[in-house]
Amino acid sequence: MLSKRYLLSCAAATVLGFATPAAAQTAEVIHWWTSGGESAAVKVFADQFTKAGGKWVDTAIAGGPNARTAAINRTIGGNPPTAMQFNTGKQFDELVEAGLLADVDAVAASQNWKAIVPPAILEAVTRNGHAYAVPVNIHGQNWFFYSTAAFAKAGATEPKNWDDLFVQLDKLKAAGLIPLAFGDQKNWERNMFNNVLAGVGGADGFVKLWGKRDQGFVKGPGFRKVAETYRRLKGYVDPGSPGRNWNDATTMVIQGKAGMQMMGDWAKGEFTAAGQTPGKEYGCTVVSDHGGGYVMGGDVFAFPKPKTADVAKAQTLLASTMMAPATQLEFAQKKGSIPSRTDLDVKSLDICAQKAVASVANKAAQIPANELLSPPALTGAVEDIISAFWNDNTMTTDAFVAKVSAALASQL
Amino acid sequence: MRFNLRFVSGRIAAQVALLPAMLIALTVFCGATGWTVWISLTNSRMLPNTNFIGLRQYGSLFANERWIVSVQNLALFGALFIVISLALGFLLAVLIDQRVRAEDLLRSMFLYPFSMSFIVTGLAWRWILDPTLGISKLAHDLGFEAIQFDWLVRQDRVIFTLLAAGVWHAAGLVMAIMLAGLRGIDQEIWKATRIEGIPAWRTYLFVVLPMLKGSFATATILMATSVVRLYDLSVAMTNGGPGIASEVPAKFVMDNLFERQNIGLATAAATSMLVTVVAVVAPLLYWQSRSAERAAR
Numbered sequence: 050m051l052s053k054r055y056l057l058s059c060a061a062a063t064v065l066g067f068a069t070p071a072a073a074q075t076a077e078v079i080h081w082w083t084s085g086g087e088s089a090a091v092k093v094f095a096d097q098f099t100k101a102g103g104k105w106v107d108t109a110i111a112g113g114p115n116a117r118t119a120a121i122n123r124t125i126g127g128n129p130p131t132a133m134q135f136n137t138g139k140q141f142d143e144l145v146e147a148g149l150l151a152d153v154d155a156v157a158a159s160q161n162w163k164a165i166v167p168p169a170i171l172e173a174v175t176r177n178g179h180a181y182a183v184p185v186n187i188h189g190q191n192w193f194f195y196s197t198a199a200f201a202k203a204g205a206t207e208p209k210n211w212d213d214l215f216v217q218l219d220k221l222k223a224a225g226l227i228p229l230a231f232g233d234q235k236n237w238e239r240n241m242f243n244n245v246l247a248g249v250g251g252a253d254g255f256v257k258l259w260g261k262r263d264q265g266f267v268k269g270p271g272f273r274k275v276a277e278t279y280r281r282l283k284g285y286v287d288p289g290s291p292g293r294n295w296n297d298a299t300t301m302v303i304q305g306k307a308g309m310q311m312m313g314d315w316a317k318g319e320f321t322a323a324g325q326t327p328g329k330e331y332g333c334t335v336v337s338d339h340g341g342g343y344v345m346g347g348d349v350f351a352f353p354k355p356k357t358a359d360v361a362k363a364q365t366l367l368a369s370t371m372m373a374p375a376t377q378l379e380f381a382q383k384k385g386s387i388p389s390r391t392d393l394d395v396k397s398l399d400i401c402a403q404k405a406v407a408s409v410a411n412k413a414a415q416i417p418a419n420e421l422l423s424p425p426a427l428t429g430a431v432e433d434i435i436s437a438f439w440n441d442n443t444m445t446t447d448a449f450v451a452k453v454s455a456a457l458a459s460q461l
Numbered sequence: 462m463r464f465n466l467r468f469v470s471g472r473i474a475a476q477v478a479l480l481p482a483m484l485i486a487l488t489v490f491c492g493a494t495g496w497t498v499w500i501s502l503t504n505s506r507m508l509p510n511t512n513f514i515g516l517r518q519y520g521s522l523f524a525n526e527r528w529i530v531s532v533q534n535l536a537l538f539g540a541l542f543i544v545i546s547l548a549l550g551f552l553l554a555v556l557i558d559q560r561v562r563a564e565d566l567l568r569s570m571f572l573y574p575f576s577m578s579f580i581v582t583g584l585a586w587r588w589i590l591d592p593t594l595g596i597s598k599l600a601h602d603l604g605f606e607a608i609q610f611d612w613l614v615r616q617d618r619v620i621f622t623l624l625a626a627g628v629w630h631a632a633g634l635v636m637a638i639m640l641a642g643l644r645g646i647d648q649e650i651w652k653a654t655r656i657e658g659i660p661a662w663r664t665y666l667f668v669v670l671p672m673l674k675g676s677f678a679t680a681t682i683l684m685a686t687s688v689v690r691l692y693d694l695s696v697a698m699t700n701g702g703p704g705i706a707s708e709v710p711a712k713f714v715m716d717n718l719f720e721r722q723n724i725g726l727a728t729a730a731a732t733s734m735l736v737t738v739v740a741v742v743a744p745l746l747y748w749q750s751r752s753a754e755r756a757a758r
Contacts, residue, residue: 114719114720115719117719118719121507121508125508140507140722142507143506143507143508143722144507144508147508233702233703234700234702235700235701235702235704287593288592288593288611288614289591289592289593289594289614290614291613291614291699291702291703292587292591292613292614292699292700292702292703424506424722425507425720425721425722425723426506426717426721426722426723426726428721429716429717429720429721429723430525433525433526433527433705434526436702436704436705437526437704437705439704440616440702440703440704440705440706441616441704452526455524459521459524
């Protein structure tokens with residue numbers, strides 16, 4: 050293992066050394082990391098890139114859809130940035146099909162991504178056998194964050210499975226707390242549904258719904274149980290939840306007003322900003338009926354086809370810098386994610402991240418996130434149905450199942 | 462002869478001067494509209510393509526529950542918004558027309574909401590109506606525990622909160638238009654009706670109101686355009702929620718165009734909106750130009 054790592058870092062050093070000419074290579078990077086923790090994280094990339102001899106030009110555009118739209122429009126218009134951010138998944142499919150992206154096969158080969166990147170993540174950046182993006186991190190999307198103070202007050206304990214979760218929620222409710230803090234917006238309604246799907250339906254169910262669009266699964270008892278469990282959660286949120294922002298919901302857990310929140314690991318940034326540490330003021334866990342299941346999403350950077358050799362060199366340098374071990378660890382610390390390579394010593398990360406690394410090490414527990422499995426159009430169509438189901442108490446489980454099944458079948 | 466020549470060359474010069482504007486209008490408006498209609502007949506996703514699939518996008522559009530809800534919302538919102546704004550605006554104008562004291566101040570106050578964008582309006586009303594922040598909390602803090610105002614988070618009522626914000630925003634503008642119309646009414650008419658002993662309210666209703674046809678048409682068209690492009694109010698106030706209860710067509714188009722990478726469906730929705738608008742607004746415009754012609758005669 051050690052010798053392998055040594056070889057890898059040699060390979061990385063060769064790439065870096067090779068790609069460091071006298072003149073600085075300029076890379077303009079479009080991304081949407083604008084909040085406090087996020088900009089600290091992206092600064093890690095910028096600093097490491099500068100150290101490696103490049104010149105980082107930062108184009109931060111607030112809001113993922115806005116940043117992606119700007120980057121795509123510039124790429125189609127013939128004035129592409131050097132690199133642009135996407136979420137791990139299908140967002141850049143058509144750019145690859147249209148031949149607008151450069152592959153990063155050389156970097157992938159020299160750093161041996163096949164051996165060190167989890168298969169689902171590697172697959173998410175690979176099209177027709179070529180790697181078209183650098184997976185810079187892995188975000189877990191199905192965490193439960195809970196206030197240890199609220200749990201102590203209610204006598205609740207960390208939930209072990211979904212039945213136990215409802216026992217704990219009832220305890221919190223009996224103690225006069227808001228059991229479940231929720232920022233009730235469409236995408237978080239879907240995220241909560243996905244959490245139930247992963248926990249109750251398991252990795253298998255998750256992939257069957259979003260990836261295989263399996264009608265048999267959707268019409269079967271497993272999916273019904275997921276839907277009913279999801280509906281049951283509604284009894285544990287407060288009346289102020291509709292329209293609330295997710296980070297305001299996190300604040301409710303931070304203040305101990307609410308017991309827990311289901312959210313991705315980016316919520317840790319809010320706890321950190323409030324001066325709280327995992328394992329002390331708040332706890333984190335993934336609840337599953339199937340012995341574990343970690344919904345993995347994340348971020349990638351893709352590289353539009355370079356117009357000059359200089360740009361090509363800058364792209365190679367940037368790609369290898371982003372995946373270099375030191376960059377990966379420091380970035381994950383700042384971002385709250387975990388590294389996208391599994392060969393690192395993660396003692397420097399917080400205990401939630403260490404739990405995540407342990408989960409990801411178990412291949413059976415790896416669940417590719419929603420956006421890795423389904424195109425945005427399908428995701429959106431099903432999201433609307435999930436949202437209607439959550440909000441409209443008169444919609445029956447049968448109607449929900451029928452609508453989801455129709456949406457899966459009707460996508461062009 | 463010479464006069465005629467000068468007349469002709471003058472017309473040519475005018476047309477040459479208009480040419481750039483016409484070209485821009487033709488290429489930008491007609492060209493972009495045509496392109497939108499064409500893309501709506503393809504299976505474009507993130508990038509526009511030319512795979513013709515006929516009307517299938519329209520099929521899935523009208524099978525889409527969210528689109529149907531959006532259209533219903535817009536119809537309900539639009540009808541109530543126009544009627545209430547017109548009625549309220551007219552009423553305010555009549556009240557101010559009574560030569561009240563501090564007329565300038567009142568006029569500015571009523572017109573003031575219109576100076577704010579829908580985003581600001583929406584955000585302010587969201588805070589006002591939020592059951593855990595706004596008037597509901599105020600009432601609770603004052604001891605009125607029984608008062609529960611949660612329309613913002615109720616699926617069956619949320620559209621009326623949008624309506625309240627919209628009317629608040631627009632009534633002042635209608636008032637200004639109506640007031641201008643009222644001030645344009647010949648004083649002789651008032652004198653005549655007074656001599657006849659007709660009560661003021663009947664004069665307003667049966668004499669003045671019909672004379673304000675033009676003002677009503679102008680106000681209606683202004684209201685109608687803001688109904689069609691209703692987007693920011695929904696985004697700022699509810700983001701379409703709870704669920705899909707306050708979705709509107711423009712938001713459907715925007716979401717599918719960008720976030721959902723579904724250009725084909727988005728352009729189909731945009732085209733459907735255009736067809737509806739043309740069907741509704743064209744007769745209105747025709748009616749307005751006819752009444753303007755008649756007034757000129």
